[in-house]
Amino acid sequence: MQEVNWIALSIFVLLFGFISWLGFAAARWRRGDLDLLHEWGLGGRRFGTLITWFLLGGDLYTAYTFIAVPALAFGAGAVAFFAVPYTIVVYPFLFLVFSRIWSVCHKHGYITAGDFVRGRFDNRWLALAISVTGIVATMPYIALQLVGIQVVIGALGISGSGVAADLPLIIAFIVLAAFTYSSGLRAPASIAIVKDLLIYVTAFAAIIVIPIELGGFGKIFSAVPAKNLLLAVPGAHTTGAYSAYATLALGSAMALLLYPHSMTAILSASSGRAIRRNAAILPGYSLMLGILALFGFFAIAAGVDKLPEYAAGFAQFHNNFAVPALFLHSFPSWFVGVAFAAIGIGALVPAAIMSIAAANLYTRNIHREFINKNPTDKQESQMAKWVSLIVKLGALVFILFVPTEYAIQLQLLGGIWIIQTLPAVMLGAYTRWFNSWALLVGWAVGTYAGTAMAVAAHLKPAYPLEFGGYTFPGYSAFYTVILNLLLAIVLTPLFNAMSGQRAASDATSEADYLS
Amino acid sequence: MNDTQQRRGGWSPWYLLFIVEFIAVLWPPFYNSAEPYWIGIPYFYWYQMLWVLISAVITTVVYLATRD
Numbered sequence: 383m384q385e386v387n388w389i390a391l392s393i394f395v396l397l398f399g400f401i402s403w404l405g406f407a408a409a410r411w412r413r414g415d416l417d418l419l420h421e422w423g424l425g426g427r428r429f430g431t432l433i434t435w436f437l438l439g440g441d442l443y444t445a446y447t448f449i450a451v452p453a454l455a456f457g458a459g460a461v462a463f464f465a466v467p468y469t470i471v472v473y474p475f476l477f478l479v480f481s482r483i484w485s486v487c488h489k490h491g492y493i494t495a496g497d498f499v500r501g502r503f504d505n506r507w508l509a510l511a512i513s514v515t516g517i518v519a520t521m522p523y524i525a526l527q528l529v530g531i532q533v534v535i536g537a538l539g540i541s542g543s544g545v546a547a548d549l550p551l552i553i554a555f556i557v558l559a560a561f562t563y564s565s566g567l568r569a570p571a572s573i574a575i576v577k578d579l580l581i582y583v584t585a586f587a588a589i590i591v592i593p594i595e596l597g598g599f600g601k602i603f604s605a606v607p608a609k610n611l612l613l614a615v616p617g618a619h620t621t622g623a624y625s626a627y628a629t630l631a632l633g634s635a636m637a638l639l640l641y642p643h644s645m646t647a648i649l650s651a652s653s654g655r656a657i658r659r660n661a662a663i664l665p666g667y668s669l670m671l672g673i674l675a676l677f678g679f680f681a682i683a684a685g686v687d688k689l690p691e692y693a694a695g696f697a698q699f700h701n702n703f704a705v706p707a708l709f710l711h712s713f714p715s716w717f718v719g720v721a722f723a724a725i726g727i728g729a730l731v732p733a734a735i736m737s738i739a740a741a742n743l744y745t746r747n748i749h750r751e752f753i754n755k756n757p758t759d760k761q762e763s764q765m766a767k768w769v770s771l772i773v774k775l776g777a778l779v780f781i782l783f784v785p786t787e788y789a790i791q792l793q794l795l796g797g798i799w800i801i802q803t804l805p806a807v808m809l810g811a812y813t814r815w816f817n818s819w820a821l822l823v824g825w826a827v828g829t830y831a832g833t834a835m836a837v838a839a840h841l842k843p844a845y846p847l848e849f850g851g852y853t854f855p856g857y858s859a860f861y862t863v864i865l866n867l868l869l870a871i872v873l874t875p876l877f878n879a880m881s882g883q884r885a886a887s888d889a890t891s892e893a894d895y896l897s
Numbered sequence: 898m899n900d901t902q903q904r905r906g907g908w909s910p911w912y913l914l915f916i917v918e919f920i921a922v923l924w925p926p927f928y929n930s931a932e933p934y935w936i937g938i939p940y941f942y943w944y945q946m947l948w949v950l951i952s953a954v955i956t957t958v959v960y961l962a963t964r965d
Contacts, residue, residue: 460929466945467922470952474915477956599937612941613929624925632923655964662956668949676942 386539393719405561408568422566440574445530445729453701455678459610469668472635477661485897496747501889505818513747519796524777530729537706570734580724605683633860637801642739741769798832820873828866
């Protein structure tokens with residue numbers, strides 16, 4: 383077993399302490415009345431282009447991504463690079479669709495996707511479906527962020543048995559829960575700035591230093607097994623790895639911004655213009671993600687999995703240990719501390735935003751809609767604070783007592799579920815044409831079919847769809863959202879006719895979407 | 898609704914530029930090859946990284962062309 387790396391650990395603890403202080407101090411930043419839900423849960427919608435860049439960047443490109451994408455490159459090669467086209471094609475959606483959604487939500491004081499759908503389609507059951515999907519899809523995502531922290535804590539050489547083994551994670555969790563409760567969205571927004579600077583420093587140091595240590599990119603790529611260097615060329619009668627790669631990228635891009643934590647960060651921006659500008663500057667993070675994916679290959683070339691000092695780490699965390707091992711192998715201890723702090727803090731930002739987003743959904747679209755219809759502002763924000771705690775506690779319990787594989791599989795299913803809200807939310811931003819009950823049926827069938835496909839594919843993202851003697855392996859989420867949409871289109875005229883074609887009620891008007 | 902709002906929210910032909918990046922990165926036959934290498938990096942990898950930069954330029958162009 384590796385020994386505790388005291389220098390790295392000290393730097394790590396120091397940086398962690400600093401951002402904990404920052405998280406609490408953030409309550410006074412751009413001060414607002416934290417007894418109002420939009421102040422606690424959206425930072426008062428006051429973040430300009432630059433803060434939104436840090437917040438959305440820290441939110442969408444999570445610590446788990448930074449561990450898992452290079453781990454996939456390390457183990458499976460080229461397929462891991464789907465993260466790059468994925469984070470290219472997501473931005474037209476942000477630019478076109480979500481700036482409209484920002485605008486209508488700003489105009490009407492909506493703070494969740496559920497609020498928007500409720501106002502647009504006047505159907506509280508559809509809004510409930512959207513909200514429950516959001517909460518359920520978010521929970522395993524929070525759990526995965528804690529996995530990110532677990533891996534770096536393990537890599538610092540801290541180990542133990544029983545409660546002692548989990549103590550650092552529990553401490554990190556308590557800090558996270560406390561500053562989220564007291565400062566709301568201002569906490570992750572301020573911490574994101576520190577965390578992102580650390581991540582950028584780490585990534586750019588590694589992309590320069592490690593290839594020099596390893597003798598250049600030519601040597602690195604020649605260490606990658608030939609079959610993993612490129613996508614497998616499809617055989618006869620199948621679109622093979624090509625369609626799997628493309629649909630995984632496109633489907634993930636369609637799903638990403640529908641997640642509650644994306645919505646929360648988008649809605650906290652101060653203007654639609656800040657959203658559109660961010661569509662142009664957020665690719666900075668995509669570039670870094672691509673660089674990080676290459677770290678998986680660096681780890682192969684450095685042969686870290688064959689070094690005895692990292693054997694225990696690989697045994698415990700499998701390929702997720704590739705990047706931490708690479709950093710330990712390539713960097714001086716003090717810089718390892720900086721890099722691991724970047725990953726560990728990187729987990730806190732999205733975890734905080736996700737728990738806030740889930741809390742907003744529960745408070746607005748479930749509690750207020752179905753339980754207490756007329757809460758005071760203070761009751762509403764208090765409820766959200768409590769729910770954010772419960773959500774995080776659930777994630778912690780999950781990580782401590784359930785195998786990590788389940789969190790990963792549930793997160794995969796979460797992507798399939800959240801994409802089913804696309805017709806109501808993203809197309810709803812353009813048209814009120816759909817019948818809300820048709821959208822609800824489409825959502826239900828899409829969710830069911832997507833889950834069934836994922837199970838049939840043994841909880842792998844790509845499902846081998848057979849059609850006309852050909853096989854089209856592709857992302858289940860992508861296939862089933864098309865099914866969902868087709869159903870909504872076919873059923874809309876049918877349901878409208880059955881209900882006697884009443885004029886559709888809509889709390890929003892076309893001008894509300896433009897800003 | 899005034900004129901600028903109409904232009905902002907309505908359709909703009911500049912949006913068609915986004916289609917270019919979808920085609921460029923979602924059609925793997927365009928880039929699933931090791932040759933040509935660039936500083937030792939296979940084409941597959943540097944092509945997609947390059948498109949991150951091109952997509953950012955495209956979005957900037959669309960933003961500037963359609964802003965109020």
